[in-house]
Amino acid sequence: MRRSVLIAGLAAIAVISAGGIVGGRKSLAAGAQTKTASTAEVKIDNFSFGPTAITVAAGTTVTWINRDDIPHTVVSNDKVFKSKVLDTDEKFSYTFSKPGEYPYFCSIHPKMTGKVVVQ
Amino acid sequence: MDSKKKPGHTKDEILHDHNHDGVDRRGFLKCMAWAGTGAFCVMQGGVLKSYSMSRIAEMNPAEMTGELSFAQISDSHMGFNKAANPDVAATLKAAVDKVNALATPPEFLLHTGDISHLSKPEEFDTVEQILKSASAKDVFYVPGEHDVLNDDGKSYLERFAKGSHGAGWYSFDKKGVHFVGLVNVMNLKAGGLGSLGSEQLEWLEKDVKHLKSSTPVVVFAHIPLWTVYPDWGWGTEDSAQALAYLKKFGSVTVLNGHIHQIMQKVEGNVTFHTACSTAFPQPKPGEAPSPGPMKVPAEQLRSVLGITDVNYVRGQHALAVVDSTLA
Numbered sequence: 001m002r003r004s005v006l007i008a009g010l011a012a013i014a015v016i017s018a019g020g021i022v023g024g025r026k027s028l029a030a031g032a033q034t035k036t037a038s039t040a041e042v043k044i045d046n047f048s049f050g051p052t053a054i055t056v057a058a059g060t061t062v063t064w065i066n067r068d069d070i071p072h073t074v075v076s077n078d079k080v081f082k083s084k085v086l087d088t089d090e091k092f093s094y095t096f097s098k099p100g101e102y103p104y105f106c107s108i109h110p111k112m113t114g115k116v117v118v119q
Numbered sequence: 120m121d122s123k124k125k126p127g128h129t130k131d132e133i134l135h136d137h138n139h140d141g142v143d144r145r146g147f148l149k150c151m152a153w154a155g156t157g158a159f160c161v162m163q164g165g166v167l168k169s170y171s172m173s174r175i176a177e178m179n180p181a182e183m184t185g186e187l188s189f190a191q192i193s194d195s196h197m198g199f200n201k202a203a204n205p206d207v208a209a210t211l212k213a214a215v216d217k218v219n220a221l222a223t224p225p226e227f228l229l230h231t232g233d234i235s236h237l238s239k240p241e242e243f244d245t246v247e248q249i250l251k252s253a254s255a256k257d258v259f260y261v262p263g264e265h266d267v268l269n270d271d272g273k274s275y276l277e278r279f280a281k282g283s284h285g286a287g288w289y290s291f292d293k294k295g296v297h298f299v300g301l302v303n304v305m306n307l308k309a310g311g312l313g314s315l316g317s318e319q320l321e322w323l324e325k326d327v328k329h330l331k332s333s334t335p336v337v338v339f340a341h342i343p344l345w346t347v348y349p350d351w352g353w354g355t356e357d358s359a360q361a362l363a364y365l366k367k368f369g370s371v372t373v374l375n376g377h378i379h380q381i382m383q384k385v386e387g388n389v390t391f392h393t394a395c396s397t398a399f400p401q402p403k404p405g406e407a408p409s410p411g412p413m414k415v416p417a418e419q420l421r422s423v424l425g426i427t428d429v430n431y432v433r434g435q436h437a438l439a440v441v442d443s444t445l446a
Contacts, residue, residue: 047351047409069201069412071237071268077309085268087237088201105309108264111352113310 039063042114044072044086044106049114058118061095075107082107187294190218190225190255191339191427193376194396196265197246198236203399203412204420207236208245213445214397214426215253221428225255226293231376231394232263232304232341234279238270243278262287263341263377264304272305288319290326296431297330299323301340303355313342313355313377320357324364335370335431335438343375345384345391348404353378362389372438374427378410381425381442392440395425422446 040060043050045067056062064074066086074083074092080102083092096102096118106112195211204210218225228250235242243266250258260279267275272286280287286302301323303313315323327336338344344361346354355361365371371389379401384391399412400423407413415423425444432439 047411068409069203071265073268085237103309107307108268109352110307110309110311111350 041065043067044074044112047072047106047109047112049104049106049112052113053115053117055117055119056096058097058099059095060118061093062116063091063093065089065091071108072106072112073108074104077103077105187296187431188221188223188225189227189229189293189429190221191229191231191374191376191394191429192218192397193231193341193394193427194233194263194379194398195230195246196233196236196396196398198239198242199398199412201412203414207398208249210421210424210445211246211249211397212252213421214424215249217426217443217445218428219252219254223428223430225428227255227257227259228253229298229300229339229374230258230260231339231374232261233265233376233396234260234263236265238266238268238274240274243274247278259291259298259300259339260287261300261340262302262304264307267304284322285316285318288322294431296335296337297327299326299336299338301338301344301361303340303342303344303358311356312346312349312352313340313358315355315357315361320360320364323361327364327368330368332367333369335372336365336368337372337374337429337438338365339374341375342377343382343391343393344373345386347378347382347393351404351410353404353410365389370438372429372440374429374440380423383440390438390440392427394427395423395442395444397424397426397445400424 038060040054040056040062042054042062042064044064047068047070049064054062064083064086066072066088069088071085071087073085074081076082081094081104085108086092096116099118102116102118104114104116192211192214195214196207197211199207218228234246262272262275262279266272267286276283276287280289283289283300286305288300288302290297290299292298301315301319303315305314306316307314330336338361340355342355343353344355344358348354366388369388373389373391375391375393376396378393379396379399380393380403381395382391382393400415401410402413422444425442428441428443430439430441
């Protein structure tokens with residue numbers, strides 16, 4: 001299931017979901033993708049971040065896009081990054097250069113939480 | 120009280136008698152009136168009576184009017200333009216018309232936050248402009264999370280809460296009633312609910328300390344000060360501490376917004392009430408994947424938006440809370 005999803009998504013960007021394959025590594029199963037994954041996307045929809053947790057390689061730029069009718073923010077718990085308020089269809093990107101875990105939340109609706117794991 | 124006309128017992132009537140510990144749980148649940156139904160509640164000497172709006176015509180006007188009358192509006196979300204309501208300015212105007220048409224003209228308005236949708240100056244301007252057409256000239260605000268999005272609430276403070284404390288909390292007295300405006304939308308923590316914070320709680324403790332316990336107290340804040348539905352963040356994590364400071368008072372009325380629907384709960388001496396939005400409805404707790412704006416057929420929209428009218432009768436310690444839709 002995960003494999004087919006990965007293949008389907010390969011043409012677009014190497015989005016690596018939780019427990020998936022780390023961007024930048026060779027994904028033989030999915031084909032000859034050797035290029036370092038440099039971008040990943042998180043959708044904000046129905047008051048949640050999807051995927052809730054993503055694992056990416058150091059150097060990856062993660063882009064959040066708000067698909068809700070209500071504004072949201074993307075704010076790191078440890079104040080590493082903080083978006084301005086994102087209205088519908090607005091985006092925020094941050095490039096993760098250092099490995100580590102980056103929990104974040106929506107400062108307007110703090111029940112909305114997510115995590116970026118950088119390897 | 121015996122001389123007053125007493126409504127007949129129908130299935131709409133709910134009676135709570137706190138003084139005699141006769142709180143009826145079934146009645147309590149029925150009192151959680153949903154948007155569009157409308158409820159009218161009278162609290163007299165700690166006894167709260169609640170009737171459906173359909174029965175107001177049968178009631179003695181003396182039970183509904185008093186020496187102090189004010190109206191609450193909430194969640195005008197100026198700037199919102201999605202399908203759930205493409206014209207929030209029009210529905211705010213309709214809310215003002217509704218306020219102006221009240222039988223007892225309110226002396227002032229309370230706005231319980233989410234004045235704007237995106238904290239933009241032009242959104243604040245529009246709301247101020249529309250509220251100028253209200254017969255009541257004074258408006259007391261507390262911020263919603265949508266009003267403090269970009270600058271830690273500085274522009275909100277300058278515009279709506281000059282002379283207030285901290286992030287915008289304050290109190291004032293009107294005809295023997297003590298009003299407290301609280302801010303529970305700042306410095307929210309990941310995974311958490313609304314928050315008052317220790318500085319504001321300390322201020323509140325001092326603010327009410329010297330008041331007589333017979334003083335009627337009205338507390339207003341954006342996010343409910345009782346836990347409505349924590350999964351959607353509908354509650355305030357440190358509200359219990361605030362309510363502890365209000366325990367000594369015989370009559371406490373808590374007015375909130377945020378959840379865009381009418382809910383009411385009575386706990387001891389405290390009546391909690393949330394108001395309708397003037398902009399768009401939100402789903403009942405847990406009845407949708409998220410608390411996002413709920414789209415209803417256009418012709419039904421005004422029946423799920425509304426205002427709240429509150430009357431205080433001195434001597435009877437009565438606060439009557441009346442919700443009316445914009446339909």
